[in-house]
């Protein structure tokens with residue numbers, strides 16, 4: 001019989017046992033100081049890029065040009081994509097606008113989602129769960145836009161929490177400085193912005209903006225939430241339906257076509273004119289369906305240039 005394991009441990013033994021954990025905590029604080037800094041300086045998740053405040057050196061002292069909500073419609077189980085998008089947007093250069101990036105999905109359906117999504121919300125607070133069954137062309141976009149006035153009512157001290165609202169897919173990368181630049185001079189009301197469909201059309205009044213990522217001004221979001229026209233036409237290809245609401249309601253007199261600065265990821269043999277080679281002046285690249293496509297895109301735009309040399313890694 002071995003009785004050593006049952007002897008009462010001395011204070012020295014306890015300290016000895018705890019030492020590795022204390023060291024680990026110390027190492028964590030040394031390696032990830034920014035985690036603590038970002039949280040304590042802004043009190044918000046790091047992906048929310050806000051330049052409204054000049055109380056810290058992170059932010060431009062100018063008044064923000066506008067406020068934009070980017071709602072990325074995705075599925076609860078797309079954890080890895082959300083991780084990538086948070087990473088990418090948190091590393092974008094500062095812009096003189098308030099841009100909130102949020103992930104949007106319908107009701108959770110599985111027990112693991114109820115735990116894992118809850119953890120994400122505790123950490124990042126960038127998720128909106130709408131009251132709907134998960135779907136793509138069965139009215140999710142209608143539910144998204146029409147819920148926003150209620151969800152954000154009063155959150156900015158007035159009834160206009162944002163100037164613009166975007167609906168985006170989870171396979172598109174927006175270069176935020178270029179996006180902000182392209183919106184600066186645009187109308188703040190009755191505005192519809194995006195990539196015109198059909199692919200070879202350059203006329204924003206025919207027919208509608210591709211669902212890859214389009215923007216409506218806040219007054220149109222309010223109209224969507226209160227008018228019968230969208231309510232009665234909520235089911236169907238979501239981007240086409242949004243265009244139809246604007247036509248039926250005689251809305252969106254101000255339209256902005258982003259071509260050729262928005263496009264589908266370049267493929268060797270283009271099947272349509274929605275895709276072309278990378279160009280320096282890009283606002284957004286769409287159809288980033290897998291990590292190699294994200295990597296090629298981010299590499300082209302020199303996003304990895306910020307990497308500092310170190311003895312700790314070697315990335316040729």
Ligand SMILES: *[C@@H]1O[C@H](CO)[C@@H](O)[C@H](O)[C@H]1NC(C)=O
Nearest residue numbers: 053054055056060061062063
């Ligand atoms: C913040 O900006 C405002 C005007 O934009 C200025 O009046 C104020 O002094 C600035 N505060 C700090 C701490 O820089």
Ligand SMILES: *[C@@H]1O[C@H](CO)[C@@H](O)[C@H](O)[C@H]1NC(C)=O
Nearest residue numbers: 106107108130131132133134
């Ligand atoms: C979504 O979930 C909420 C709360 O759990 C529930 O009240 C509502 O009926 C659900 N809606 C749909 C469409 O399943």
Ligand SMILES: *[C@@H]1O[C@H](CO)[C@@H](O)[C@H](O)[C@H]1NC(C)=O
Nearest residue numbers: 149150151153154159222225
């Ligand atoms: C916002 O809230 C106020 C007061 O709580 C209410 O009077 C108003 O109707 C609400 N607006 C919307 C769009 O829900």
Ligand SMILES: *[C@@H]1O[C@H](CO)[C@@H](O)[C@H](O)[C@H]1NC(C)=O
Nearest residue numbers: 227228229230231232233248
């Ligand atoms: C929407 O549908 C309802 C009933 O389903 C009808 O009473 C109303 O007139 C319709 N409104 C529009 C604008 O089509």
Ligand SMILES: *[C@@H]1O[C@H](CO)[C@@H](O)[C@H](O)[C@H]1NC(C)=O
Nearest residue numbers: 279280281299300301302305
């Ligand atoms: C990326 O960096 C290279 C080398 O500095 C430069 O030639 C190129 O124009 C940059 N690309 C973009 C899209 O800015």
